[in-house]
Amino acid sequence: LELPGDAFETRPGFPRLPCTGVLIPLPSIEGLTLEVLSAESEVRSGVEIPRVPEGEDAVAPRCGTEPWEEDKEFPAARAVIDTTGIMRGERLARLRLHPFHWNAQTGQLRHDRRLRLRLSFELRTPSRQIAIRRPDPARLLPFEIFARIEVKEPGLYRVTYDDLLAAGLRRRSLPAAQLALFHLGREVPIALHTRDPERFAAGDTFEFHAEGIDNLFTDTAVYHLTWDGRKGEGMRILTTDGGGAGEGSLDRFRATVHREEDHLHWSEMPGAPESDFWFWTKLTWPGPATGVYGIFLPDPLPDGEPALLRVELQGRSNAPPAPNHQVRVRFNGNVVGEGRWQDFQHFTLEAPLSPDLLI
Known part of the structure; x- marks a missing residue:
């Protein structure tokens, strides 16, 4: 099955x-x-x-x-x-x-x-002898939430006033300074664009960066927008002049390409659920123990600096002899690294890649 x-x-x-x-x-x-x-x-x-x-x-x-x-x-x-x-x-x-x-x-x-x-489940009423403590205001999400924003991918998002109207907002405008966005009880800074500095109304927008979420139980990250105002003004994304005073133009830069797919999960993995227990595939020896994975590298420089390949692996057996896991990594047909590790340990293989291998 x-x-x-x-x-x-x-x-x-x-x-x-x-x-x-x-x-x-x-x-x-x-x-x-x-x-x-x-x-x-x-x-x-x-x-x-x-x-x-x-x-x-x-x-x-x-x-x-x-x-x-x-x-x-x-x-x-x-x-x-x-x-x-x-x-x-x-x-x-x-x-x-x-x-x-x-x-x-x-x-x-x-x-x-x-x-x-x-x-x-049971909801027990605490005895009167138990002191009532006030929650930490920094971790308290106000209950006057008027918009629930759900995202499935990390990135920069823009929300318009019309989006809020479609979500059920019944106000002509909102106090701009008090707009605040929360995720998992923590405030997320927003970039607010309004024609009136005091009001968020028709034609106005705000942007925020979403981290996203992807685990065994959900692929949707939830953000809450409020204008409650009890905490004061909302957190904003700072702006700065990007002109710079340097001479010449930048013709190269370092970038990171991350490739990961979640197809298998091991809920009983040591360290789960705090550690990531989703995996791309499983390689088992003896038997088919070769995995081929494509990586697209945009515009690598033929005369650039060496790149660094990092492969994350997780052991899932402790049968003798030790070390009981061994891997060999090829890149474009060339052996670039080998590694051994033991039992249920997490292992990271790092291998330098010369520029001629990236073409």
Whole structure:
């Protein structure tokens, strides 16, 4: 079974079935319970599911014989809450979904095409003896939010007054000095362009730089615009004269080209979720262990300085002998670097590239 975007069971010896997950923000994680309200499923017969290879993840627990010898579906649960915690000050629960359930004795595979779940939690009223503390104003997002701005790509964005009207704004103008933009509780500077320095109205615009976001749970970064004004004037992008007094013109400059695609994720990777656990591909030896990746370099100079190639790799096994990972990197058919590393370590290979290799 191969489903785009889904992860798989990685414990050695277990049936290799797709699974997926989502982080859910909650006001409380006390008394958290999960209930399956309804399911729409289909069943297929005569299905064989392979085991997860024993050498794929040596630190994970091995599977016993239960999924293969007992006349019952694996996994038993359609959905489970496998962990809860607090990240960046927000209470989160990780919901793991198992859309496929397989019976090794009968060969039947059940696919849950649609699930309806209910998450319940307790909201406890603090006792009167607990002192009430004021939150840090620098981390407090005002509740008078009148526009929610969603972006999927990093870059420079422009928002017009007409955009705000289309989003539901019902005011003829806004106080220009008090306009403030927030992302994850932090203020983001904006470049404000108004005809009247005191009002943001029809024909006016503002710009901001968005970092974007891309992880297992969302590809949309949310920014909130407010004119609450309790914090004073909003943060602005500073401007400066770019004329300069130097002589001559610039005919070359250094640039960075970043190539990355997220196709596989390893949610149990050491250091996740704080560390990036999305990967382009997996190279396993023995077997097909060669990956070819294209990089477009705009206008490299034939007489320029050497470039630096940096390749990021992550180990996923600790089988002997040590070191148990080795890689050789070629660029335009030329070997430019080799590296070895151990176990589940992150490894960065850096290789200088002479200008003649870039053409």
